Amino acid sequence: MRGENAALGAAGLAAFLALGEAVPRLGLVEEEYFPPTSRIADALGTEVADGAFWTAMGDTLTGWALGLAVAVGAGIVVGVLLSVVPYLREATASTIEFLRPIPSVALIPLAVLLFGTELRSVLLLVVYAAFWQVLIQVLYGMRDVDPVAEETARSYGLGTWARIRYVLWPTALPYVMTGVRLAAAVALILAVTAELVVGAPGLGARIAVAQTSQAVPEMYALIVVTGLLGLLINVGARSVERRALAWHQSVRGEVAV
């Protein structure tokens, strides 16, 4: 079954690429707008040989990784704090419900004014968007704690720190991992967006340059690169999640946010 699925998947991919080649060649769409697969592949080859491409890739990944790290750290700390301190969670709920849906791109003009095309522009957007993903999952995870385990911990006189360490944290971990996975994907979207719109150096800015200079195949090649990057991040995050949670797959829960 697995072998068959892999073969079918490969066939699907091949058909997708062939379609990308055939449609412009047959003149169904203009080649100028939609270059055939082979020309995109050529452009990709040229990009990969270019040092500036790798610099841009490095910039994008830096913005992504730094932003994600800050968001995850802050999300966990704030989430634990809100869950442990009595009444804090109830008091902050409405504020969180209000701030969370604010689209991070609303901050773009502010980022431009404050930081211009610096890395900090990227970080502002990435952190804002990724932070909520982590925070929400941490809050859900902490709420999922078994009341019996919690009572037991209290009755044995475990202190706050020990309770966090041995009861709350292990319960919340699956949710946290889910939050990190979602945040990783969102962080890449916002990093590329910030580069594309604000002009901070990176793959997004390179796409914008290719667009304005009418270098269509290069633009497609770069988009493919961002897609592959996203794919790598998704697959990587999922495998890390699985490995870290192998011991309690059954209780793993994802909260739709």
Place this chain on the structure above:
Amino acid sequence: MLDVRGLRKVYEGSGRRVEAVRDLTFTVAAGELVCLVGPSGCGKTTLLKCVGGLLEPTAGEVFLAGRRVAGPPPGMAFVFQEYGRSLFPWMRVGENVELPLKQKDLSRPRRRELVADALASVGLADAAGAYPWQLSGGMQQRVAIARALAYEPEVLLMDEPFAAVDAQTRADLEDLVRALWRERGITVLFVTHDIDEAVYLGQRVIVLSASPTVVREQLRIDLPDGRDQVHTRVAPRFAELRTHVYEQIQAAKHGAARVPSKEPQGADTPPTH
């Protein structure tokens, strides 16, 4: 009414070949209540799904009122063990019972009538507006039975329907099935792993062997038609029949040949489970 001939089912997949049912032949007369009982894992569910047209048998045939079964026939209704998954949680009780009727192109007033009647006869006339998950397990299974009744089947197939409810509810539901069967005169094929249940409910009990399954014995239950939980279960004849079936199943588990019919034993038979 129901005629099963030479039924055989072999599962094949990824290099493994499992013969679940080897060769089954039996009939159920119109209006009869027959219980199928066998050791756990003996392919009872497979058998019932083949009869209900949900599984394609590898060999052999099933006839319902003379017509060969290929795919679920409109004259059969199925009651599953997992009521929680068999009832649709997004529909209210009334809608759950009504949905299969919509497929039968019945008029709206007729559907209403059937739904109300079916719910009333399982004692849930007031529950039409509730969601299934608002009800207890036993009530949910009653809804599933009502759905089957409203469908007006010739044959009712029940696959260990009471295995997941507590003992008291189970006794109530057993009596409900007997009452409905006597009232409505439908043909019932009831699969269970519980020997007491099989003997208490059935007019006839078909004892199956371990997998790959064959019919081991067919036993007429000569208890009076008016049965009740208190008296029937302590009747000496009930104990004899139960003991007999129990021995057959024990032997089936250990793959022995058919145990010759013994003289009835006393009431101090070993517990069945």
Place this chain on the structure above:
Amino acid sequence: MRRLLLRLVLVLALPVVLVAVWWVSSSGSEDVYWPPLRTIVSAFPDVWTGERWRGDVLPSVLRLAAGYALATVVGVALGTVIGSHRRVRAVCEPVLEFLRAVPPPVLVPVIMLFAGIGDTMKVVVIASGCVWPVLLNTVEGVRAVDAVTAETARSYGITGVARLRHVVLPSASPQIFAGLRQALSVGIILMVISEMFAASNGLGFTIVQFQRSFAIPDMWTGILLLGLLGFVLSVLFQLVERRALGWYHGLRAAARRSR
């Protein structure tokens, strides 16, 4: 009564404190980029006049609605087809995984090539970004229809359209709604980005115009309005979701109680 009062205090206290802190701390602000909140609030009605609502806010919201609706229809339809057939799913999976991973905003330049810079472009951009979460979640939801549920439907002759309408789609609806929720935030992002890129009206366009002309308090009102829009849409979504998935929340609560 007292509990209700306590809840009200808990809901309102922090927002009130935060706004007050912002108000007070910014009141004497000389920093051009951080104008006093009072200035922003008083600028709000002047900036968002009836004409701006009609000329900028409404077009933005309509584009979002059109793109989101398109993505919903396409995503659910394709997702149902792909989810119901194991082989089709195996063929499509790698391609879908890749397409989903492309950050949606990079599609803006590509779609501009085809669709110019008009409303069509923006609707297509929004739809092409929103469609993936809907599609993939529908696939998962349809695939995961419970085996007993499916057999029950089959044994009662519920097939074809009736099966889709009464069994498959309701059973997949919690997953579909999870996808729709993700799609909503992607849609708002794309609405703003597509207007920032190339447009002559719309919320994103107007806010960038304010920023470029250094009309800082006006820009802040735009940011606030965008935040408000995000909040209102999310509340609306929750209302719809709670109605449509009432059975699901009830079911989950029942399962939790019996755990």
